[in-house]
Amino acid sequence: SDPANRQAIVSYIRRTQGLEHVLGWVLRYATALSQKNVKTDTTTAFDVDALARHPEACTLSELSELVLFRTTEVFPSLMKNWWEMDCPKPYVHRIKEFVIEHVSPKILERQMTRILIIAAHGELEVKGGVMSRQVEALYTQDDFKLSVSIRLPKAFPxxxxxxxxxxxYGVVESRWKRWSLMIKMMLNNQGRTLRDALVFWAQNVDQEFEGVEPCPICYSVLHVKSHKLPTLQCTTCSNRFHSDCLMQWFRSSGNSVCVMCQQPWNGTRVQ
Structure with a gap:
């Protein structure tokens, strides 16, 4: 989906506490989550594709389990935050086991199918498997071989x-560490898919090899939502920032100072 639209939807869900209401309903009616051990005969037959094809035929319990699956798949970062911060203690382990058994493998299977298609994106080669829970990507840029290895835990996301x-190879440590952090942020904090993260990484690599410096706030050349370059430059330290990142920094810190040099912001827009 479009990143801007997705962010607007996520913001609306957070503002209205929609996730809490939906998951409260799920916890009430999902038979699988009422068991002390969710690995029971009740959940062995869980088939998300069959349930999604005929939701009108679902029992209330099956429908609630389908909602849990789709919520985790579509809004993984929201689900992760809720599970860590707001999930009732008796359900923390039960939901984790349900995700391990039924949600994570299916999500990974679907995402693996999608990322194999992006092998046609320039020189980006991708391989991986559901059983290994690992994805390897190799991107050739000039004479450099750039590699990403992503390992997903059983309870992902x-x-x-x-x-x-x-x-x-041939890349300085600070650069590949920045790439690692950028991809982790996309997968773990922004709810983006493997395909999104790998394509975005390759696009950032292209820009960096053209000499564009990344934004010091998000560690990315391209903004994850707008795909714009950093165009606000501090006249004191000359670092460039994405306008969205800088405005968010000002709001969260309560100060209009540069992130890097900590001097009162006096910037200019550059091309």
Whole structure:
């Protein structure tokens, strides 16, 4: 989906506490979550594709389990935050086990199908598997071989992905560490898919090799939502920022100072 539209939807859900209301209903009616151990015969037959094809035939329990699956798939970062902060204690382990058994494998299967299609994106090669829970991407830029390794825990997206770009030969440590952090932020905090993260990484690599410096706030050349370059430059330290990142920094810090040099902001817009 369009990143801007997605962010607007996420903001609306947070503002209206829609997720809490929906998941409260799920906890009330999902038979699988009422068991002490969700790995029971009740959930063994859980087939999300069959349920989604005929939701009108679902029992209340099946419908609530389908809602739990779709919520985790479509809004993973919201689901992760709710599970960590607001999930009633008796359900924390039950939901984690349900995700491990029924949600995470299916999400990974769907995402793997999509990311294999992006092999046609320039020189980006992708391979991986549901069983290994690992994705390897190789991107050729000039004479450089750039590598990303993503390992997903069994309870993904409730637990965060691990990202390693250290095997990018010819790239300085600060750069591949920044790439690793950028991809982790997209997967673990922004709810983006594997395909989104890998394509976005390749696009950022292209810009960096053209000499564009990343924004010091989000560690990315392209803004994750607008795909714009950093165009606000501090006249004191000369660092450039995305306007959205800088405005968010001003709001969260309560101060109009530069992120890097900590001097009162006196910036200019550059091309």
């Amino acid at each position: 409730l637990l965060g992905a691990e990202v390693d770009c250290s095997k990018s």
